[in-house]
Amino acid sequence: MDFLIQLFTDPVGFWSSHTLLISQIAINSILASSMFVVLYSGQLSLAAPGFMAVGAYTAVLMSLYLHTPLAVNIAAGTALAGAAGVVVGLPVLRLRGVFLAIATIGFIEALSLGVILNLPITGEGLGLKNPDADPVGGIYPVLISMAVVVFFLWRLTKGRLGYAWTAIRQDELAALSQGIDVPRYKLIAFVLSAVLAGYAGGLESHLNFFVDPNEYGVPRTVQVLTFAVLGGSGNVIGPVVGALFLTTLPFVFQQAGDYIGVVSGVILILVIIFRPQGIIGRGGFAFVRPRWWPRPQVSAPSTG
Amino acid sequence: MLLRLDKVQRHFGGVRAVDGVTLDVEKGAIQGLIGPNGAGKTTLVNVITGYVPFQAGIAWLESDQLTGLPAHRVAGLGIARTFQNIRLFKDLSAAENVIVGMHSRRRDDTLAQLGTLPAFRRDHRSRVNEAHRLMEVAGLDPGEVGHRPAGTLPYGDQRRLEIARALALQPRLLILDEPAAGMNPSEKQGIRELIERLNQDGLTILLIDHDMQLVMGVCTRVAVLNFGRKIADGTPQEVSTDPGVIKAYLGTGSEREVTSAPGATGVEEVAEEVRAAAATKRSAEPATAILEVRDLSISYGSVNAVRGASLRIAAGEVVALIGANGAGKTTILSALSGLIRPSSGIAVFDGLDLTTAKPSAIVRHGLAHVPEGREILGRQTVLENLELATWARRDRAAATADIATVMKRFPILAERKNMRAGTLSGGEAQMLAIARGLLAKPRLLLLDEPSLGLAPQMVDEVFAAIEEIHRDGTTILLVEQNALRALGIADRAYVLETGQILLSGSGDDLLHNPAVRRAYLGG
Numbered sequence A: 001m002d003f004l005i006q007l008f009t010d011p012v013g014f015w016s017s018h019t020l021l022i023s024q025i026a027i028n029s030i031l032a033s034s035m036f037v038v039l040y041s042g043q044l045s046l047a048a049p050g051f052m053a054v055g056a057y058t059a060v061l062m063s064l065y066l067h068t069p070l071a072v073n074i075a076a077g078t079a080l081a082g083a084a085g086v087v088v089g090l091p092v093l094r095l096r097g098v099f100l101a102i103a104t105i106g107f108i109e110a111l112s113l114g115v116i117l118n119l120p121i122t123g124e125g126l127g128l129k130n131p132d133a134d135p136v137g138g139i140y141p142v143l144i145s146m147a148v149v150v151f152f153l154w155r156l157t158k159g160r161l162g163y164a165w166t167a168i169r170q171d172e173l174a175a176l177s178q179g180i181d182v183p184r185y186k187l188i189a190f191v192l193s194a195v196l197a198g199y200a201g202g203l204e205s206h207l208n209f210f211v212d213p214n215e216y217g218v219p220r221t222v223q224v225l226t227f228a229v230l231g232g233s234g235n236v237i238g239p240v241v242g243a244l245f246l247t248t249l250p251f252v253f254q255q256a257g258d259y260i261g262v263v264s265g266v267i268l269i270l271v272i273i274f275r276p277q278g279i280i281g282r283g284g285f286a287f288v289r290p291r292w293w294p295r296p297q298v299s300a301p302s303t304g
Numbered sequence B: 001m002l003l004r005l006d007k008v009q010r011h012f013g014g015v016r017a018v019d020g021v022t023l024d025v026e027k028g029a030i031q032g033l034i035g036p037n038g039a040g041k042t043t044l045v046n047v048i049t050g051y052v053p054f055q056a057g058i059a060w061l062e063s064d065q066l067t068g069l070p071a072h073r074v075a076g077l078g079i080a081r082t083f084q085n086i087r088l089f090k091d092l093s094a095a096e097n098v099i100v101g102m103h104s105r106r107r108d109d110t111l112a113q114l115g116t117l118p119a120f121r122r123d124h125r126s127r128v129n130e131a132h133r134l135m136e137v138a139g140l141d142p143g144e145v146g147h148r149p150a151g152t153l154p155y156g157d158q159r160r161l162e163i164a165r166a167l168a169l170q171p172r173l174l175i176l177d178e179p180a181a182g183m184n185p186s187e188k189q190g191i192r193e194l195i196e197r198l199n200q201d202g203l204t205i206l207l208i209d210h211d212m213q214l215v216m217g218v219c220t221r222v223a224v225l226n227f228g229r230k231i232a233d234g235t236p237q238e239v240s241t242d243p244g245v246i247k248a249y250l251g252t253g254s255e256r257e258v259t260s261a262p263g264a265t266g267v268e269e270v271a272e273e274v275r276a277a278a279a280t281k282r283s284a285e286p287a288t289a290i291l292e293v294r295d296l297s298i299s300y301g302s303v304n305a306v307r308g309a310s311l312r313i314a315a316g317e318v319v320a321l322i323g324a325n326g327a328g329k330t331t332i333l334s335a336l337s338g339l340i341r342p343s344s345g346i347a348v349f350d351g352l353d354l355t356t357a358k359p360s361a362i363v364r365h366g367l368a369h370v371p372e373g374r375e376i377l378g379r380q381t382v383l384e385n386l387e388l389a390t391w392a393r394r395d396r397a398a399a400t401a402d403i404a405t406v407m408k409r410f411p412i413l414a415e416r417k418n419m420r421a422g423t424l425s426g427g428e429a430q431m432l433a434i435a436r437g438l439l440a441k442p443r444l445l446l447l448d449e450p451s452l453g454l455a456p457q458m459v460d461e462v463f464a465a466i467e468e469i470h471r472d473g474t475t476i477l478l479v480e481q482n483a484l485r486a487l488g489i490a491d492r493a494y495v496l497e498t499g500q501i502l503l504s505g506s507g508d509d510l511l512h513n514p515a516v517r518r519a520y521l522g523g
Helices: A002-009 A011-017 A019-040 A048-066 A070-092 A097-116 A139-158 A160-170 A172-177 A182-205 A218-231 A237-252 A254-274 B041-048 B071-077 B094-101 B109-113 B117-137 B155-167 B185-200 B212-218 B236-241 B243-250 B255-259 B267-278 B329-336 B359-364 B382-389 B396-409 B411-415 B426-438 B456-471 B483-489 B507-512 B514-521
Strands: B003-012 B015-025 B030-034 B056-061 B079-081 B173-177 B204-208 B221-226 B229-234 B291-300 B303-313 B318-322 B344-349 B367-370 B444-448 B475-480 B492-497 B500-506
Touching: A002 A011, A002 A237, A011 A019, A019 A048, A019 A139, A019 A160, A019 A182, A019 A218, A019 A237, A048 A070, A048 A097, A048 A182, A048 A218, A070 A097, A070 A182, A097 A218, A139 A160, A139 A182, A139 A237, A139 B117, A160 A172, A160 A182, A160 B094, A172 A182, A172 B071, A218 A237, A218 A254, A237 A254, B003 B041, B015 B041, B015 B056, B015 B229, B030 B041, B030 B185, B030 B212, B041 B173, B041 B204, B071 B079, B079 B155, B094 B117, B094 B155, B117 B155, B155 B173, B155 B185, B185 B204, B185 B212, B204 B212, B212 B236, B221 B236, B229 B236, B229 B243, B236 B243, B291 B329, B303 B318, B303 B329, B318 B329, B318 B483, B329 B344, B329 B367, B329 B444, B329 B475, B359 B367, B367 B426, B382 B396, B382 B426, B396 B411, B396 B426, B396 B456, B411 B426, B426 B444, B426 B456, B456 B475, B456 B483, B475 B483, B483 B507, B492 B507, B500 B507
Parallel strands: B030 B204, B030 B221, B079 B173, B173 B204, B303 B500, B318 B475, B318 B492, B367 B444, B444 B475
Antiparallel strands: B003 B015, B003 B056, B221 B229, B291 B303, B291 B344, B492 B500
């Protein structure tokens, strides 16, 4: 609770003492946006941490070995993640639903076991030290990036591209009949998602002095998916709210200590039951009453 | 020639769905395409529009060759279509559905979207305005329905919205796949006027429908398919007098089938028969009821779908529940089988409170529901569909015997038992759905729109099957769009209008009641 009290009574102190947390929220928001793009186009892709790793390792390796400027490193990592998105997307986007999810998990595992944990250049699983990291100075570019990404996606979802994605998500066959090139628009979403994840990875690698190979596995993908599900994937703001909520949760419930996982699990279950559309979703703030929930007794006359 | 098909062919395994069809559609025409169920009409449309690949043959849209193009390219070339089972983007608003239809002719604005806010707004507003204009063309009130999610619109409006969405492509050819299916006569008249108006504005239309009055009345030319082959092509007059067509389309059966030949209304003849049949039947509500429903109200959110409906059914009766689309018929059936819960009222089936019992308990108690749209498992074989219906039973031997019994009743199912259920025609699928319902050994069978989308010959077969099931002692509650046919076999009927029971009585009484004709048959 101290956390919330400080937020309202001493915002300046809060800002300086929680810089890293605020940056992490922004980065998680960009990741959540990356997940949003694929979900919005009807694809259950769990590849985000893989592309994040591409962005992060590229950016850190360039700064370690080529000593190029930070902006160049992150841009290169983002571009390479996008390229990886095309390479991975072309074969796997024929798959749907849970099959796509499993194929993208396969991609994460292959990347993690084959590249991150095995090659000398990536530290063979020991991670990389990043002496150029700048957690304090990083907060402004990170926050601006988040704002730009959210604005950009909001515009896209309201435009021709967004309608095409929605149409595909709701009914692929009907989308085809409207002249929408379904495979193409799915690939656009997949690659855009990869670009955003790569960008988030590049940014994150420069907030921490150490790039941890364990960050880019299946647990991270579950976390990012949870942002989107909890916040609601019907519009851009939903996943961002989910990211904000879940990232701050351990600080709000500091007393929970190691049981924070239990707390967030319970919250997630409650949201899924009563707000299946997510915190931000259609229907205003209405809650859903599950079928098994006790209903008010109707006083009925006895049957004849 | 706008559309030219040359020996187009598509087989599925051994089934020759489309078997060398050659067809020319003139610019500015309303070309009808008819044929019995399973004749290959929808498959032909799917081949032309790129949903199903060509196996052989060529198709042109003016100078553009369609063969081998993916569906979105065909749509981009200017062939818009609607779907037999409406496929709207249900969560998008009605206006947004139409905006999606503008996709292929708006290439330039993705980057403009990222520009300034006023430009974005202006761009958006111009699209919304165009969507509203197209909705007006299709006969929808944009102020009323424009902002509502498409899935919440009444059925007839959904059909119109699908047409508005198709118009957004600015098509050269509009293909309508059963636009009038499941509509009452006044709604059908509205669709007919819409088709004529669109054609007068210069649009070429390919119309598939089972309603002969509509097709023969509106089309300039009609082609007839049977078993994947074109058996006739000409003016409605030529086609409707062609003996080959009459034989293929209507079968060689009872008197009734001949009197309801294409072009004739058939309504009066059937009505006459119904009166004769109904004269001998009971009309009063029974004293003892196997199903008792009193003051049943059901709402979906703020919409009151059923408002205080009461009805009674005695063991051994066939009772019809009729009414226009959206009257609440399906909602009542869903409540009786426990799929949705009423907000108030009583429903008791042979001592079991249907408002609280689980759907599975209701089935075990002897009430089976054959849903609208059949809901069979398309990927499973016919036999597997039937076996799944007996899955919960312990007595395997008896279950196998029961499957054999229902197959004897529906010989077509025995013939097709190893085919995937998804490849069955509409009539066969309906038979399978009824057979599956029978495997629950019901004492009360709820049938929801068994004749929906079926050719007249198939409707006869389905109704004959229903009468047989009734003769074997099963009580039946029949929901039907086709009121004349339903009243023909029902002991009694209830007329439902906007969620309330308007009238009840024998089929005969109801047919003579002018209020019914107004409410249901559309005056």
